[in-house]
Amino acid sequence: MSEFPGKGKVAVLKTTPDTVLDDIEQLMKLADFESALPKDVPTGIKINISWQTWYPACSSAPWQIEGVLRALQHAGYNDLVGIHNDTVVVNTTDAERNNKHKFVTDKYGVPCLYLYNQDFEWVEYRPKRPFLVLDKVYPEGVFIPKALVGKNIIHLPTVKTHVFTTITGAMKNAFGGLLHRNRHWTHAVIHDTLVDLLTIQQEIHPGIFAMMDGTFAGDGPGPRAMRWHEKDILLASADQVAIDAVSAKLQGFDPLSIRFIGKAHELGLGIGDPRQIEIVGYDIAQESPWNFKQEDTLASRGQKLIYHGPLKPFEKLLLQSPLVPWSYFASNFYHNVYWYPFVGRRRVEAALQTKWGQLFKSYGDGQVVMPGMEPKTVVQAAVGLTVLAAAAVGLAYLLRRK
Numbered sequence: 001m002s003e004f005p006g007k008g009k010v011a012v013l014k015t016t017p018d019t020v021l022d023d024i025e026q027l028m029k030l031a032d033f034e035s036a037l038p039k040d041v042p043t044g045i046k047i048n049i050s051w052q053t054w055y056p057a058c059s060s061a062p063w064q065i066e067g068v069l070r071a072l073q074h075a076g077y078n079d080l081v082g083i084h085n086d087t088v089v090v091n092t093t094d095a096e097r098n099n100k101h102k103f104v105t106d107k108y109g110v111p112c113l114y115l116y117n118q119d120f121e122w123v124e125y126r127p128k129r130p131f132l133v134l135d136k137v138y139p140e141g142v143f144i145p146k147a148l149v150g151k152n153i154i155h156l157p158t159v160k161t162h163v164f165t166t167i168t169g170a171m172k173n174a175f176g177g178l179l180h181r182n183r184h185w186t187h188a189v190i191h192d193t194l195v196d197l198l199t200i201q202q203e204i205h206p207g208i209f210a211m212m213d214g215t216f217a218g219d220g221p222g223p224r225a226m227r228w229h230e231k232d233i234l235l236a237s238a239d240q241v242a243i244d245a246v247s248a249k250l251q252g253f254d255p256l257s258i259r260f261i262g263k264a265h266e267l268g269l270g271i272g273d274p275r276q277i278e279i280v281g282y283d284i285a286q287e288s289p290w291n292f293k294q295e296d297t298l299a300s301r302g303q304k305l306i307y308h309g310p311l312k313p314f315e316k317l318l319l320q321s322p323l324v325p326w327s328y329f330a331s332n333f334y335h336n337v338y339w340y341p342f343v344g345r346r347r348v349e350a351a352l353q354t355k356w357g358q359l360f361k362s363y364g365d366g367q368v369v370m371p372g373m374e375p376k377t378v379v380q381a382a383v384g385l386t387v388l389a390a391a392a393v394g395l396a397y398l399l400r401r402k
Contacts, residue, residue, distance in 0.1 A: 006036050011027050011236045011281045012281045013030070013233070014282050024063075042081060042151045043077050047065060047112075057214075060101065065101060065156060069108040100363040131199070144204070158217070174201055198264055209237070210240055217233070221294075224335055240269075245273070252290050
C-alpha cells in the first residue's frame with residue numbers, strides 16, 4: 001500500500017465552535033476521504049485517549065468524533081465502530097465518559113470495540129516486508145487484534161507534543177490499537193516501532209485516514225502535562241506520514257529530523273518532506289510561529305535513564321519483570337496525585353472559560369469532572385513509601401550490626 005489515494009496530500013482548515021462540524025465534513029472532502037476509504041467494508045474509528053481526565057488537546061475532542069461520524073454517515077458509511085484500547089495507566093471506562101466520547105458515539109448509534117477485553121482474539125502477524133524492530137522486541141511473535149484486520153481505520157489524534165516522540169499524531173495513534181499491554185517494551189525503540197506499525201496498517205486495512213484536531217493544541221511534556229493553546233485548526237489526510245509532518249511543521253519542528261517521520265518517508269510509506277506535500281484549504285504559511293517545545297516530566301526523565309541512559313542494563317528487570325508495576329505507580333503518582341491537582345486543574349479551569357472549553361462543557365450533561373488527588377494512588381503511595389522506609393531502616397540496622 002505504498003501507493004494509495006491521497007498520498008502526499010493534507011487538508012487544513014481554520015474553524016470555530018459554531019462551524020466545526022460542517023468544517024470537519026468540508027475538511028474530509030478536501031482530503032478526498034471517499035477515495036481513501038472503501039464503503040463495502042466496516043470502518044473503525046480509532047479514538048485517542050491519553051488520560052482518563054479531560055485536559056485540553058490530550059485526547060480526541062468530542063466535536064472531532066462527532067464531526068467525523070456525521071460526515072461518514074452523510075456519505076453513506078453505515079458500518080461504523082469506535083475502537084478503544086486501554087493502557088496500564090489509563091482507565092478507558094472513566095476516560096470515555098469524562099472526555100464525553102461515549103455521549104457522542106451513543107448519540108450516533110455507533111458501537112465500540114474495547115480491545116482490552118478478554119474475548120478478543122490476538123493473532124500472530126508476519127509482515128510482507130521485514131520489521132525494523134518489532135520482531136526483536138517480541139521474539140516469540142508480534143500479535144495484533146484479529147478484529148481490526150480487514151477494516152478501514154480512521155485515526156483521531158490531536159495536535160500535541162510527546163515526551164518520547166517529540167510530537168504525537170496519526171502514526172502514534174496506532175500504537176495503542178495494534179499492540180497489547182506490553183507495548184511499553186517498545187519505548188526504547190519507539191520511532192522504529194511506529195514505522196513498523198504503519199507497515200502493518202498498510203497491509204491489513206483496506207483504507208486508512210486521519211482527522212487531527214488542533215482546536216486546542218498541546219505544548220511541552222505531552223501527552224498529558226502540557227501547556228494548552230487555542231489554535232482553531234483542523235487537519236485531515238489519507239497519508240499518516242504527511243499529516244504528522246504538517247502537524248510537526250506547525251508546531252515548529254523539522255519533520256524529517258523526527259525519526260519516525262523521516263524513516264517512514266525514506267521507506268516510501270508516506271510523504272514526510274513538507275516541500276513535497278500538497279496542502280489544500282488553509283495556507284499554513286499564514287500561521288504565526290507556534291514555537292512549541294518538547295520537554296520532559298520527572299517521570300519521563302526517569303524512564304529515559306532506563307531506555308537510553310545508565311540504567312539501560314536493568315531495563316528488562318525494571319520494565320519486563322514482576323517489578324514493572326513500580327513504573328505504572330510512578331506515572332500515576334506524578335500525573336494524578338501531584339501534577340493534575342496542583343498544576344493541571346488550574347489550567348483546566350482556565351481552558352473552560354475559552355470558546356472551546358465552553359463547547360466541551362456543552363456536551364452531555366454539561367458537567368466536567370475535575371478530580372483531586374486519586375485516593376487509590378495516594379494509598380498506594382503511602383504503602384510504597386512505608387515499605388521503602390522499612391527497607392531502609394532494616395538495611396541501616398544490618399549495616400550497624402556489621
